[in-house]
Amino acid sequence: MKIRLIYWVMGIVLLLLFVIYLVFPQDLIQDGMGSAYKGKRAYFSIREEEKVVIRELVTIMAHTQTAVLPFKKGKLEALGAKLKGKVSTLEFLAVIFSEPRLVQDMKLLQKSPLKYKKFVEGLHSKMLRDYETEGFSIRVHHFAKHLGLNSKEFIPILNDCLEIANQGNKGAFRPMMDYLLKL
Numbered sequence: 001m002k003i004r005l006i007y008w009v010m011g012i013v014l015l016l017l018f019v020i021y022l023v024f025p026q027d028l029i030q031d032g033m034g035s036a037y038k039g040k041r042a043y044f045s046i047r048e049e050e051k052v053v054i055r056e057l058v059t060i061m062a063h064t065q066t067a068v069l070p071f072k073k074g075k076l077e078a079l080g081a082k083l084k085g086k087v088s089t090l091e092f093l094a095v096i097f098s099e100p101r102l103v104q105d106m107k108l109l110q111k112s113p114l115k116y117k118k119f120v121e122g123l124h125s126k127m128l129r130d131y132e133t134e135g136f137s138i139r140v141h142h143f144a145k146h147l148g149l150n151s152k153e154f155i156p157i158l159n160d161c162l163e164i165a166n167q168g169n170k171g172a173f174r175p176m177m178d179y180l181l182k183l
Contacts, residue, residue: 046091053082054095055102062105066114089126090143097147097180110181120177121170128165147183154179 057079064072083092096102110116130136140158144151157179165172 046087046095050083050087051095053079054087054092055099058096058102058105058109061115061119062108066112069115088139089123089130090139093180094143094146097183103181106177107181110177116177117171120174123173123177124165124170127162127173131162147180149180149183 057076060072060076060079061069087095096106109119130139140155141151143149144154154176158176161173161176
C-alpha cells in the first residue's frame, strides 16, 4: 500500500514537472524574469502599447528637423505621459537598443547636437529617480544581460554617470548613451 502511494505521488510530481516544462518558456524557468525577445532574453515586461509609444517618440525626435521640433513638443509630451509610471528608464532604453531600427534612429539623433543634448538631459531626473528605487542594481545587471553588454565595462560607466548626475550635471548620462550607441 505504501509503495503504491509513493509511485502515485512520484507520478504526479513528474507530471507537474513535465507540464511546467511545456507551458513556461525556458528563459522564464532559468532566469525567472521573462521570455525570449528576438533571440535575446527579455528581462523587462513591456507591453506592446508602450513599445509603440517608445518607437513613435524616438522616430519623431530623430526624423524631425531641429527647427520644427518645438512645434511637436505637445505631441512628444503626450506620448511621454502615456509612459509615465508604466516604463522605467532602463526599460525605455532596453526597447530602443533591442530594435535595430531604433538604434539607427538614435544614431541619427546623435548627429544633431542639440537634439541629442536634450535627449540625454531628459534622462537625468528619470535615471536618478530610478536609481533611488529598490533593486536598481539588479535591474542594471538584467539590462546589461538583455542587451548582451559587457557588465564589467557598462556598469562602471553607468556608476560614473550616476555620480556626476548626483552633482547636478544634466548631461551626465552622455557617456552611457555614447557607449550604447557604439555597440
